[in-house]
Amino acid sequence: MLRPDGYVRVVYQDDHRLNLEHDTVWCAHCGKHTHLKPGEAPHATCKQCMGFICELCYAALPVVGCRPHEQMLLEMERAINRRLEWERNLSEM
Numbered sequence: 001m002l003r004p005d006g007y008v009r010v011v012y013q014d015d016h017r018l019n020l021e022h023d024t025v026w027c028a029h030c031g032k033h034t035h036l037k038p039g040e041a042p043h044a045t046c047k048q049c050m051g052f053i054c055e056l057c058y059a060a061l062p063v064v065g066c067r068p069h070e071q072m073l074l075e076m077e078r079a080i081n082r083r084l085e086w087e088r089n090l091s092e093m
Helices: 055-064 069-093
Strands: 008-009 019-024 033-036
Touching: 008 033
Parallel strands: none
Antiparallel strands: 008 019, 019 033
């Protein structure tokens, strides 16, 4: 790959002939790292955010749409804060 997001080396203790080395690419929607074989291109690209996406996010794209990883984290943080606020109000009653 021209510009990978990372690199992984898998070392097996039993058999050194099975050591694997792969480039990795980061999914712009879920944050998962996907191993790429030498010369392999990433699975898909989101046309809205122009980020590489994994197979699962590609399959969910027609249903969920473009939902970048950072946006997902912000939504999770808001949900946690709402829950904490609700529990705080409940304990004050």
